[in-house]
Amino acid sequence: MTRSLGYFTDVALRRQEGSLVQVLPDSTVVRSPANPTFWWGNFLLMPAPPAPGDLPVWEAAFRREHPQAAHRVFGVDVPGTALSGPVADEWRAAGYDVRADTVLTAARTQAPCRLNRDAQLRVLQGPDWDRALALREAVNAADPHGHEPDGYRVFARRKLAAYRAAQAAGHGAVLGAFDDHGQMLSGLGIFDAGDGVARYQSVETHPDARSRGLAGTLVHHAGEWAREHLGTRTLVIVADPDYHAQRLYQSVGFTPTEVQIALERRPQE
The missing domain is CATH 3.40.630.30 (Gcn5-related N-acetyltransferase (GNAT))
Incomplete structure (x- = not known):
């Protein structure tokens, strides 16, 4: 059972799309055989933020569960604050984008000030x-x-x-x-x-x-x-807090609810 609202919805939608979800004692594995280059369809979900020195252990686990993947993607199944300090430094030094996206929710939306009536x-x-x-x-x-x-x-x-x-x-x-x-x-x-x-x-x-x-x-x-x-009854949308989309979503009624932590490394050339 996921505890992060962001990852609860991510995993639910992956299941609907035909992905395979395997709950292990130390993580949840999501696999999308029909789309192997879909990074967030082929990832590991950590039960808690990584500790200093955990990077080699998690990378070994990813290679074991996704042996053909060129990317490395991990989610953290707790709503919280962005990773910082030595842990974030360790992952960034290994080429990872250490993200803290905003999960926004609304019971219902409202029409935007700039409502498009032409499309x-x-x-x-x-x-x-x-x-x-x-x-x-x-x-x-x-x-x-x-x-x-x-x-x-x-x-x-x-x-x-x-x-x-x-x-x-x-x-x-x-x-x-x-x-x-x-x-x-x-x-x-x-x-x-x-x-x-x-x-x-x-x-x-x-x-x-x-x-x-x-x-x-x-x-x-x-x-x-x-x-x-x-x-x-509850609408969920996720945004990069440094991008203008979050302001747009808030303008139609969404409210920031939690932070979704993600660790992502693109395939290396």
Whole structure:
């Protein structure tokens, strides 16, 4: 049983997407055989923050559970504060991004001040899934820290296939904002995690369509959709505290609730 709300929803959604979740005495292992390059579909969840000197032990455990993986990703299953001091220094020195993301919650959302009334909002169907892939590729290409295009396309296609299967099974939906020509300008997923909790996924806006109020409008619309179609009582979304998205989420009714600790090392060249 996870204790972090962020990881409770992460693990629940991975299960819906077909990932394998194995609870061991010292950790929880998440595996996504259908998408091996999905870092947060193939990770270890620690029961507590690592102590000084724990890094070699955890890396050995990761190699044992994910022997083919080029990445290294660990979650910490306690809500808390960011790792600091010698522990954080040790992991950073080994090439890890030591993150402390904000988990925000809301009982319901409110319309943003900049409500977009021009875009068409809908649950993805049929050819919309190809448009969603094009959106994700455009966002990745515009990101200075984005991933290699060919490998990212494979990952994104597999990830959307998992979302599509979860949507078909009634667990939630991917919603998009479209222009009059059918181009997908913004998109996100929202899925039921159980216990009346729904989690947002992958809020993205096309680089050429930003500053139009699309993301805030879609986040609000998806929250109302989840309340109606999933019976959601608590909406959960996760944001980088140093990125503008957290302010956007707070503007539509979300409140910071806890900190989600993550340790992530990209595949080494």
